[in-house]
Amino acid sequence: MTDDPMSVPDTAPLCGIPWGICPEHGPTLAASAGRSRCTFPGCGRRWPYDRLDAPCAELATRRITDRAGASITACAVHAAEAGQMIDGAAVEPLERP
Template sequence: MSIDSVTAALYAQALQSTVADPSRCTVPWVVCPEHGGTLKARAQATADGFDSWCTDFTCFNVWPHDRLDAARTEPATHTIQADNGDPYVVCDGHALTARTQITDGQALPGLPA
């Protein structure tokens, strides 16, 4: 599967998730709620119990599980208006990441009407 087809599949999943639960972030991967796409995870649990952490040097967020593969629990706070016009909802961390990664689209505060 090419990167474009993977991206299209993830985008389609986000649109379906928005319809299913418009109050939850719909992006199928997890980010730091404060810094966006800055997470790292260990392959195996360690003695300190921290398996995921934010790599932003000002952040002290750590999680005692593999957050990269965890279910999303953050509330939706922003709407991504994609270049083709189909909106989907995301949390603060994904909105921050989207602003740096999307082209021909916008990350807008608030949920769709």
């Protein structure tokens, strides 16, 4: 098992969270006229579609499990956010095949 998201093969599933993020800065997106951009100062990333209201397009590298035992796979950024926002959430790296 590894904590390095770069070691997850590109055949891994996509993040299971139904909204997008900036892959570097997290929940910092703004969308307008069918396009989106990261609002983090100095980022400059832009997408030609509404990434905020689309399912996350990043590779799943973590598993988030809540206290009830329900789990979902997520990208590293969504997993870090969930670990801070969901009381009792366990975040673990996905195992390599």
